[in-house]
Amino acid sequence: MIQQKHFEVIIVGGSYSGLSAAMSLGRSLREVLVMDSGLPCNRQTPHSHNFITHDGETPAAISAKAKLQVVFYKTVQFYSGLAVEAVKIQNGFEIKTESGDVFTSKKILFATGIKDLIPEIKGFAECWGISVLHCPYCHGYEVKGEKTAVLANGDMGFEFVKMISNWTKDLRLLTNGKSTLTSEQKVILEKHEIEILEDEIDSFLHENGTIQEIVFKNQSKISIKAIYSRLPFFQHCYLPEVLGCELTEMGLLKVDMMQRTTIPGIYASGDSIIQARSVAMAISSGSFAGASINKELIDQVFI
Numbered sequence: 370m371i372q373q374k375h376f377e378v379i380i381v382g383g384s385y386s387g388l389s390a391a392m393s394l395g396r397s398l399r400e401v402l403v404m405d406s407g408l409p410c411n412r413q414t415p416h417s418h419n420f421i422t423h424d425g426e427t428p429a430a431i432s433a434k435a436k437l438q439v440v441f442y443k444t445v446q447f448y449s450g451l452a453v454e455a456v457k458i459q460n461g462f463e464i465k466t467e468s469g470d471v472f473t474s475k476k477i478l479f480a481t482g483i484k485d486l487i488p489e490i491k492g493f494a495e496c497w498g499i500s501v502l503h504c505p506y507c508h509g510y511e512v513k514g515e516k517t518a519v520l521a522n523g524d525m526g527f528e529f530v531k532m533i534s535n536w537t538k539d540l541r542l543l544t545n546g547k548s549t550l551t552s553e554q555k556v557i558l559e560k561h562e563i564e565i566l567e568d569e570i571d572s573f574l575h576e577n578g579t580i581q582e583i584v585f586k587n588q589s590k591i592s593i594k595a596i597y598s599r600l601p602f603f604q605h606c607y608l609p610e611v612l613g614c615e616l617t618e619m620g621l622l623k624v625d626m627m628q629r630t631t632i633p634g635i636y637a638s639g640d641s642i643i644q645a646r647s648v649a650m651a652i653s654s655g656s657f658a659g660a661s662i663n664k665e666l667i668d669q670v671f672i
Contacts, residue, residue, distance in 0.1 A: 371402070371446055371448055371470075371472075373400070373402075373446065374471070374472055374473065375400075375472070375473045375474065376400045376401060376402045376446075376472065376473070376474045376475075377394075377399045377400045377401065377474060377475050377476065377666060378394055378399055378400070378401045378402075378474055378475065378476045378477070378478060378662055378666075379401075379402045379404060379462070379464055379472060379474040379476075379477050379478070380394075380401060380402070380403045380404065380477075380478045380480055381404050381452050381464070381477065381478070381479050381480065381481055381606060381608065382404070382405060382478075382479060382480035382481040382482065382606070382639065383403045383404065383405025383407075383436070383447065383480075384405070384409040384432060384480065384482065384639070384651070385431070385432065385435065385639065385648050385651040385652050385655065386480040386482075386638045386639025386640070386651040386652065386654055386655035386658075387403055387405065387478070387480035387638075387639070387655060388403070388432070388435040388436055388439050388655065389435070389638075389651070389652040389653075389654075389655030389656045389659070390478050390480060390638055390655035390656065390658045390659035390662075391403050391439045391442075391445050391655075391659070392435075392438065392439050392442065392445075392656070392659070393655070393656050393657075393658075393659025393660050393663070394444075394445070394659045394662065394663060395439060395441075395442025395443075395444055395445040396442060397659070397660075397663040398444060399444060399662075399663060399666065400444050401444060401445045401446070402445075402446050402447075402448055402472055402474070403439075403445065403446070403447050403448065404448045404450065404452050404464070404466070404472075405447070405448070405449060405450075406449075406450065406451040406452075407449060409428065409432070409482070412428065412429070414428055414498035414499065415427065415499060416511075417431060417507070417648050418506075418507050418508060418510065418511070419506050419507050419647060419648075419649060420647070420648045420649045420652075421649070423648075428648070431648065448466070448470070448472075450466040450467055450468055450470065451466060451467040452464050452465070452466055452467075452606070452608060453465060453466060453467050454608075454611075455477070455608040455611060455612055456612075457612065457632075458473065460475065461473055461474050461475045461476070461634065462474055462475075462476075462477050462612075462634065462635075464477070464608075475634065475666065476634050476635070476636065476662050476665070476666070477612075477634065477635050477636070478635075478636045478637065478638060478658055478659075478662060479606060479608070479609050479614075479622065479630075479635065479636070479637045479638075479641060480637070480638045480639045480641070480651075480655055480658075481604070481605045481606035481608075481609075481639075481641055482605045482606075482639055482640040482641055483602040483603065483604055483605050483620075483621075483640050483641060484602060484603055484604070484605045485497070485600040485601075485602050486600055486601045486602060486603070487600065488600070490570050490571075490572060490573060491571070491572035491573065492572050492573030492574065492575050492580070493573055495573075495575060495577075495578050496573055496575050496578050496579070496580050496596070498578075499577075499578035499579060500575065500578060500579050500580040500594070500595050500596065501520075501573070501580065501595075501596045501597075501598055502595060502596065502597050502598075503597070503598065503599055503600070503646065504645075504646060504647060505532060505533055505535070505536050505597065506647065507647055507648075508595075509533070509535075509536040510536070512536070512537070512594055512595040513536050513537060514536075514537050514538075514539065515537055515539065515594035515595055516537075516539045516592065516593055516594050516595075517533060517536070517537045517539060517540050517541075517593070517594060517595045517596070517597070518540070518541050518542070518543050518583065518591075518593050518595075518596045518597070519533055519540070519541075519542050519543065519596070519597045519598070520543045520545060520570075520596055520597070520598040521542070521543075521544070521597075521598065521599065522544040522545070522546070522548060522549050522550070523549040523550060524554075525599065526542055526544060526550065527542075527550055527554045527557075527558070529597060529599065530542045530558065530563055533597055534561060534563070538561075538562070540563050540564075541563060541564040541565070541566055541591075542558065542563060542564070542565050542566070543566050543570065543583070543596075544565065544566070544567050545568075545569055545570050546567060546569055547567055548565055548567050550565070566585075566591075568585040568586065568587055568589060569585060569586045569587075570583060570584070570585055570586070571584045571585055571586045571588075572584045573596075574590075580593055580594070580595070580596060581593075583596075602620060603620060604616070604620065604622065604641060605641070606641075609622055609630065609632075609635065609637065609641075612632055612635060613631070613632050614630040614631055614632050614635055614637070615630070615631040619644065621641060621642050621643070621644065622637040622641045622642050624636070624637050624642050627661040627664075627665075628642065628654070628657060628658045628661050629661070636658050636661065636662055637658070638651070638654040638655045638657070638658035639651040639654050639655060642654065
């Protein structure tokens with residue numbers, strides 16, 4: 370039970386970035402509340418990679434270990450629940466949760482991540498994060514040399530398939546409809562023996578998220594081991610926008626070099642501000658945000 374109602378900092382989001390910020394602030398002797406709804410975006414991913422000292426561990430195991438270490442800092446408290454309202458008040462902010470609890474703070478850090486827009490392809494959601502992948506640095510080594518597809522079109526499709534060609538040469542580009550590649554791009558892909566398939570996709574056949582075949586609407590099929598796709602997304606938490614925080618053209622929270630949003634007193638970290646999504650980058654971002662918030666709190670009293 371959280372007895373305390375006012376904190377120096379409320380962190381909304383208790384995954385990697387939020388926990389990293391909490392550790393930084395806890396070590397700075399700050400009174401911190403970490404609010405978490407328990408729905409990290411990578412909860413379906415079986416293993417996390419490219420994070421030194423934790424390579425190959427499950428996302429849940431990394432989070433559990435991190436929280437166990439953050440709990441050591443007695444000025445950091447945890448709240449399990451969803452933040453649903455946020456308003457600016459005198460000298461800070463007020464946050465209300467789904468269950469009706471109200472907390473206030475001098476500063477807020479949103480480490481709430483983003484939510485992917487899953488396409489209406491049967492089987493896609495079940496395979497997302499398992500055999501339908503977003504990042505070759507996180508998962509490419511595990512499917513190196515395998516029969517692989519990239520689901521994209523136009524400039525994004527060309528650049529993405531070019532990148533993935535570093536991990537496998539058994540590669541094809543699925544445009545899921547008429548190609549918007551330029552003539553020059555098509556010539557380059559042909560030179561590298563990368564097939565372009567324009568057929569519309571009907572479904573992914575899979576076993577517990579491991580893809581077996583792609584079925585097209587014309588009933589043709591191809592067997593496949595992995596697919597890469599970069600999905601459109603929106604902010605997982607709407608509260609920063611309610612408070613007036615601006616977004617970039619890409620839909621990320623707009624921050625300065627100190628990870629301050631466009632609203633004074635509000636910071637952001639992790640996937641909500643970073644284009645390149647990875648555990649390591651989220652943790653780095655959270656650690657820096659915690660230090661930045663602590664500096665601002667010091668500057669406001671040391672005058």
